[in-house]
Amino acid sequence: MTERAVTARAVVDLLGLLLLFGCARPVPPPPAPVATPTRDDLVVLLPDQDGKTGALSVTHAGTERVLDTPRAAARITEEGRIVTGIATPEEVQQAFGAALAAQPPRPVSFLLYFLEGKDELTPESQAVLQRVFAELARRPSPEIVVIGHTDRVGTVPFNDALSLRRARKVRDDLVKLGIPADRIEVAGRGEREPLVPTDDEVAEPQNRRVEISVR
Amino acid sequence: MAGRWRRALLLFASGVTAGFFLAVLLVHPARAQDVGQIKVSKGAVSIERSGQKLPATVGAKVQPGDVVKTGGDGSVGILFVDASLLSAGPNSVLAIDKFVFDSTTNQGAFESTLTKGTLSAVSGKIAKQSPDAMKVKTPAAVLGVRGTEFAVRAIGPGD
Numbered sequence: 001m002t003e004r005a006v007t008a009r010a011v012v013d014l015l016g017l018l019l020l021f022g023c024a025r026p027v028p029p030p031p032a033p034v035a036t037p038t039r040d041d042l043v044v045l046l047p048d049q050d051g052k053t054g055a056l057s058v059t060h061a062g063t064e065r066v067l068d069t070p071r072a073a074a075r076i077t078e079e080g081r082i083v084t085g086i087a088t089p090e091e092v093q094q095a096f097g098a099a100l101a102a103q104p105p106r107p108v109s110f111l112l113y114f115l116e117g118k119d120e121l122t123p124e125s126q127a128v129l130q131r132v133f134a135e136l137a138r139r140p141s142p143e144i145v146v147i148g149h150t151d152r153v154g155t156v157p158f159n160d161a162l163s164l165r166r167a168r169k170v171r172d173d174l175v176k177l178g179i180p181a182d183r184i185e186v187a188g189r190g191e192r193e194p195l196v197p198t199d200d201e202v203a204e205p206q207n208r209r210v211e212i213s214v215r
Numbered sequence: 216m217a218g219r220w221r222r223a224l225l226l227f228a229s230g231v232t233a234g235f236f237l238a239v240l241l242v243h244p245a246r247a248q249d250v251g252q253i254k255v256s257k258g259a260v261s262i263e264r265s266g267q268k269l270p271a272t273v274g275a276k277v278q279p280g281d282v283v284k285t286g287g288d289g290s291v292g293i294l295f296v297d298a299s300l301l302s303a304g305p306n307s308v309l310a311i312d313k314f315v316f317d318s319t320t321n322q323g324a325f326e327s328t329l330t331k332g333t334l335s336a337v338s339g340k341i342a343k344q345s346p347d348a349m350k351v352k353t354p355a356a357v358l359g360v361r362g363t364e365f366a367v368r369a370i371g372p373g374d
Contacts (some may be wrong), residue, residue, distance in 0.1 A: 054362030092255035104254030
């Protein structure tokens with residue numbers, strides 16, 4: 001090997017090492033702050049409260065970009081270009097702090113079960129009801145949506161009607177328990193949203209439920 | 216005889232009328248146009264509805280066609296019937312262009328426009344059921360919402 005070849009080999013090795021080293025470490029976020037020119041329109045996809053991140057398409061002048069990673073951002077420049085990147089948490093706070101702070105509390109759901117053939121809650125549901133009242137008390141202008149569900153025995157239209165009847169029954173019970181009627185809406189989801197997925201025409205008590213969404 | 220017939224006819228007519236009103240009530244529950252409610256309101260916030268300016272206090276209802284505006288010190292948070300949530304920061308103009316929701320199938324359409332200002336959004340049952348059924352527009356872009364949380368800033372023409 002000539003001295004030159006040795007040097008070249010050393011350079012290649014060094015590059016390989018650098019690459020290896022570079023790959024072994026997490027990729028640092030792009031340093032260019034995507035959100036900083038505050039005169040431009042900006043869209044940022046945010047992680048959900050459960051840590052997952054959805055997706056968003058951004059279309060400008062016939063060009064579509066899909067954002068699908070946490071804090072993925074698209075900025076539309078005054079010249080009409082779309083610039084994408086990752087916004088930092090600080091940039092998100094700076095650009096959207098006031099809007100984010102004005103988010104209403106998220107709806108929360110409770111499942112209530114009534115004693116068979118009675119207007120009376122099961123003992124477990126009595127305790128759940130206390131939590132429903134506590135949740136109502138801490139919310140601005142609280143409302144309830146009572147959502148009825150069925151199992152998959154029967155036709156879809158039959159179950160739609162049945163789930164609505166169940167929801168109305170529970171609404172009436174809640175009114176008797178002191179919740180103003182004008183604060184309660186009802187919905188019937190029929191067999192569309194089973195708690196326990198089953199084949200059609202399978203009886204499943206856990207799917208015959210009424211959900212109370214406090215919002 | 217004629218009196219009895221008249222009475223029977225009257226009874227029949229009033230029954231039909233009552234039935235009709237009952238049917239209307241069942242098909243169109245009261246407040247059918249209300250698609251959301253103001254849950255957070257700080258500083259100057261108003262709702263513009265068919266040329267009228269309404270106060271956007273906590274508990275005020277939001278309807279399709281409404282334009283929600285915030286002042287320099289204002290911010291507002293709205294919860295929609297499909298559990299979608301929109302909140303706007305100061306100096307914002309947010310129009311609720313379209314909102315249709317079937318609480319049985321969860322199918323619907325939700326379109327809004329942020330003319331200027333800042334918006335944070337959490338999509339609800341409409342977008343979960345049908346991706347791209349929820350759209351947010353700005354003067355420069357159209358956003359198709361596949362879920363769930365995002366934020367938008369629009370620079371208005373006069374800004």
